[in-house]
Amino acid sequence: MQILQILSKKTMRRLTAEDYAVDAVTMAKALVGAWLCRRLEDGTVVRRRITETEAYCGEEDTACHAHKGRTARTDVMYSPGGCAYIYLCYGMHEMLNVVTGPEGRPEAVLIRGVEGAEGPGRLTKLLKIDRSLNREDLVLSNRLWLESDGSRVKFTAAPRIGIAYASKRDQNRKWRFTLKHEISSRAD
DNA sequence: AAAGTGATCATG
DNA sequence: ATGATCACTTTG
Numbered sequence: 336m337q338i339l340q341i342l343s344k345k346t347m348r349r350l351t352a353e354d355y356a357v358d359a360v361t362m363a364k365a366l367v368g369a370w371l372c373r374r375l376e377d378g379t380v381v382r383r384r385i386t387e388t389e390a391y392c393g394e395e396d397t398a399c400h401a402h403k404g405r406t407a408r409t410d411v412m413y414s415p416g417g418c419a420y421i422y423l424c425y426g427m428h429e430m431l432n433v434v435t436g437p438e439g440r441p442e443a444v445l446i447r448g449v450e451g452a453e454g455p456g457r458l459t460k461l462l463k464i465d466r467s468l469n470r471e472d473l474v475l476s477n478r479l480w481l482e483s484d485g486s487r488v489k490f491t492a493a494p495r496i497g498i499a500y501a502s503k504r505d506q507n508r509k510w511r512f513t514l515k516h517e518i519s520s521r522a523d
Numbered sequence: 524a525a526a527g528t529g530a531t532c533a534t535g
Numbered sequence: 536a537t538g539a540t541c542a543c544t545t546t547g
Binding site: 408422426 | 532
């Protein structure tokens with residue numbers, strides 16, 4: 336049993352530029368079960384496991400902000416994968432996205448929930464994430480980054496939320512991914 | 524079920 | 536400059 340625990344012990348590692356170079360759907364799946372990490376002003380580091388994500392996939396995706404092309408707001412989505420895209424929704428909610436893919440390809444993953452804060456507006460409030468972190472480089476930043484312990488988790492796929500403005504076809508794509516269950520809650 | 528809230532983008 | 540719209544949350 337002890338050996339099993341040692342062998343199955345996962346090491347945390349920060350996601351690298353390579354990890355972010357994939358398409359948004361691949362990334363959205365990979366981020367379920369990964370850790371959103373935030374260093375606050377006072378120096379304390381908060382880590383929460385990501386429970387839900389959504390993929391937004393380029394100008395062809397009518398649900399994606401970049402659907403109408405490059406604008407002041409969507410410009411950041413065209414950068415190489417690995418930076419944060421944060422915008423204000425409904426005048427009060429800061430929404431955190433992770434830009435993915437190569438430069439020039441506007442794809443991003445919306446973080447919709449972490450353990451203890453389900454809902455995109457709730458998690459940003461909890462982790463004090465706002466537009467001052469827009470364009471933050473998640474590969475290098477000491478304020479905001481992502482880690483993975485390499486464990487595979489199960490998730491379900493469903494249509495994305497709040498995109499009634501998109502085409503029926505895009506509304507129906509199952510690009511929302513939700514953590515299904517914990518593999519094992521070991522008390523380390 | 525509906526308000527609340529302000530940036531953003533297309534229009535003029 | 537003006538106005539509709541919005542990757543939501545909370546309150547009634």
